[in-house]
Amino acid sequence: MHKKIKFLPSGDSGLIIELGNEISKDINRRIRALSHWIEMNRFEEIVEIIPTYTTVLIIYNPLKITYKQLANRLQNIEKHIDKLRLPPPEAVHIPVLYGGEYGLDIEYVANYNGLTIDEVINIHSSPNYLVYMMGFTPGFPYLGGMSERIATPRLDIPREKISGSSVGIAGRQTGIYTIDSPGGWQIIGRTPLKLFDPKKSRAVLLNAGQYVKFRPISKGEYGVISQAIKDNSYEIVKTSLREEK
Amino acid sequence: MCSLKVNNPGLLTTIQDFGRIGYGKYGIPRAGAMDELSLQLANILVGNDRYEAALEITLIGPEIEFYDNLIIAITGGNITPKINGKVIDMYSTIYVNRGDVLSFGNRVDGCRAYLALSGGFKVEEVMGSKSSYLRGSIGGYKGRRIMAGDSLAASGDKGYKYIGVRRIPKDFIPKLSNKYTARVIMGPEDDRFTDDGIKTFLNSQYILSNQYDRMGYRLNGAKIQHINGADILSGGITFGAIQVPGHGEPIIMMADRQTTGGYTKIANVISVDLPYLAQLKAGDKVNFKVVTVDKAQRLIRQREERIIEIVKGFEEDGLKISVKKSRNFVIAVNDKKFIVGIQELE
Numbered sequence: 216m217h218k219k220i221k222f223l224p225s226g227d228s229g230l231i232i233e234l235g236n237e238i239s240k241d242i243n244r245r246i247r248a249l250s251h252w253i254e255m256n257r258f259e260e261i262v263e264i265i266p267t268y269t270t271v272l273i274i275y276n277p278l279k280i281t282y283k284q285l286a287n288r289l290q291n292i293e294k295h296i297d298k299l300r301l302p303p304p305e306a307v308h309i310p311v312l313y314g315g316e317y318g319l320d321i322e323y324v325a326n327y328n329g330l331t332i333d334e335v336i337n338i339h340s341s342p343n344y345l346v347y348m349m350g351f352t353p354g355f356p357y358l359g360g361m362s363e364r365i366a367t368p369r370l371d372i373p374r375e376k377i378s379g380s381s382v383g384i385a386g387r388q389t390g391i392y393t394i395d396s397p398g399g400w401q402i403i404g405r406t407p408l409k410l411f412d413p414k415k416s417r418a419v420l421l422n423a424g425q426y427v428k429f430r431p432i433s434k435g436e437y438g439v440i441s442q443a444i445k446d447n448s449y450e451i452v453k454t455s456l457r458e459e460k
Numbered sequence: 461m462c463s464l465k466v467n468n469p470g471l472l473t474t475i476q477d478f479g480r481i482g483y484g485k486y487g488i489p490r491a492g493a494m495d496e497l498s499l500q501l502a503n504i505l506v507g508n509d510r511y512e513a514a515l516e517i518t519l520i521g522p523e524i525e526f527y528d529n530l531i532i533a534i535t536g537g538n539i540t541p542k543i544n545g546k547v548i549d550m551y552s553t554i555y556v557n558r559g560d561v562l563s564f565g566n567r568v569d570g571c572r573a574y575l576a577l578s579g580g581f582k583v584e585e586v587m588g589s590k591s592s593y594l595r596g597s598i599g600g601y602k603g604r605r606i607m608a609g610d611s612l613a614a615s616g617d618k619g620y621k622y623i624g625v626r627r628i629p630k631d632f633i634p635k636l637s638n639k640y641t642a643r644v645i646m647g648p649e650d651d652r653f654t655d656d657g658i659k660t661f662l663n664s665q666y667i668l669s670n671q672y673d674r675m676g677y678r679l680n681g682a683k684i685q686h687i688n689g690a691d692i693l694s695g696g697i698t699f700g701a702i703q704v705p706g707h708g709e710p711i712i713m714m715a716d717r718q719t720t721g722g723y724t725k726i727a728n729v730i731s732v733d734l735p736y737l738a739q740l741k742a743g744d745k746v747n748f749k750v751v752t753v754d755k756a757q758r759l760i761r762q763r764e765e766r767i768i769e770i771v772k773g774f775e776e777d778g779l780k781i782s783v784k785k786s787r788n789f790v791i792a793v794n795d796k797k798f799i800v801g802i803q804e805l806e
Contacts, residue, residue: 225648225696225725226699226701226729228698236693263481265484265696267695268695269693272698278761278764283754348694349487350718351720353488
């Protein structure tokens with residue numbers, strides 16, 4: 216049985232729908248179904264939505280609808296969520312050059328966990344990581360599903376600049392930097408792909424609900440893909456996954 | 461084509477409109493004007509769409525030379541705007557001519573002034589908005605702040621349609637002060653604070669620290685007590701959300717806020733009060749007072765009705781005549797020189 220849906224005001228232009236209070240694939244699936252249903256209906260009073268781990272923040276126009284009216288309209292939303300079938304999930308393949316100058320901390324991660332570098336690469340690139348939500352910086356995916364065997368605490372002293380497209384580990388999570396920024400993650404590699412490119416009509420590579428699959432590549436392949444991206448001839452590889460229960 | 465050139469950019473001048481809407485789910489901050497009321501009023505005064513982009517000017521104003529005859533208006537914080545050295549009215553339609561120089565003097569009140577231009581600024585829209593988001597280097601003028609030597613163009617045709625001189629009614633011009641009581645709606649995570657914590661928040665005066673920018677305002681003052689820590693699962697953040705991290709001092713999330721965050725939010729400043737908050741600066745004092753969602757939404761509807769009424773009044777007064785020619789003459793009266801602009805109407 217699911218926890219009862221909760222409605223909360225977030226100021227006079229925001230309404231939060233809360234579906235639970237823990238990170239879980241089931242809650243995430245319901246969050247996505249709910250977001251999908253809201254977007255399909257194109258409510259003119261709704262300005263935009265921000266889905267997160269356990270909530271959907273609905274930004275609405277208070278000149279068009281009051282909080283009470285909106286909450287009333289969404290009262291029976293649970294019925295729609297349970298009926299709605301989501302499109303089968305897909306995995307977006309992200310090529311990564313592990314180690315070397317682009318992955319300065321991979322040796323530390325290996326030593327910390329009593330593994331070889333190859334084992335770290337193998338463990339990191341095996342799972343399909345669910346994109347639970349997007350946020351923090353433009354295009355940043357909150358990924359779930361990393362093996363605890365490669366969990367490593369953050370650096371004691373954060374680096375002043377970590378290049379965009381760096382792949383790192385912080386505690387029990389893994390992530391990909393989307394813009395150059397300071398940070399304390401253990402950097403294990405870099406992808407030639409850009410997760411955020413404002414010059415493109417689709418500025419952001421990933422969507423909440425997709426999966427990420429890391430694929431180890433060689434230095435040579437990194438160069439080839441980088442060039443293809445420059446020439447606009449690189450096609451993102453995606454595979455369909457079976458619907459998860 | 462160039463409509464104006466920036467001789468001196470001031471402290472922080474950026475192009476802002478109503479913000480980038482619909483990309484929050486990809487982690488892209490909305491940005492947009494800090495004081496959206498002043499943005500709207502400036503646009504109304506020059507006959508633009510209310511949400512057109514304008515220059516947001518911070519504390520120290522720029523020096524701008526006009527290369528075309530244009531209609532401008534300046535609203536928001538008063539930084540003593542001048543044309544050719546003479547102080548001009550704010551909240552009023554101003555006709556400028558080729559060669560005129562706009563400069564600013566002392567800050568009298570507020571923090572941010574808005575300069576709107578008839579036709580709006582001609583810059584590329586990025587994800588549906590002209591707003592500058594400096595941390596992401598997107599929007600506005602080449603994704604950056606305005607710098608000396610920049611040339612900006614107006615979107616409209618050369619010249620302008622004469623619209624008369626519009627003035628915002630005195631009682632609708634925001635009165636700015638260095639002390640402000642912001643009305644808030646409690647939540648969404650007010651249940652994560654002790655009763656004493658809530659009392660502290662509502663009964664204390666906070667001071668704006670010098671860490672206050674377009675992203676957020678850090679306040680100094682009495683520490684607000686949590687029941688069980690300050691961390692939550694990351695959730696979406698609205699404009700004016702008041703986060704309280706572990707150290708207990710509030711941070712108000714402003715226009716460039718990140719889309720999601722993991723700190724408890726005790727309350728949210730209401731929409732009609734955000735423009736006043738946007739005009740505060742380091743050292744200014746803030747108190748908080750609770751109102752209901754109903755009340756906040758009544759206030760925003762009342763404000764909207766008043767704006768519509770003002771616009772309607774201007775449009776009814778407006779002469780739909782375009783200017784054929786515009787020239788300046790220097791006239792000497794009793795040894796004093798005056799510059800007189802003459803406009804030939806169709």
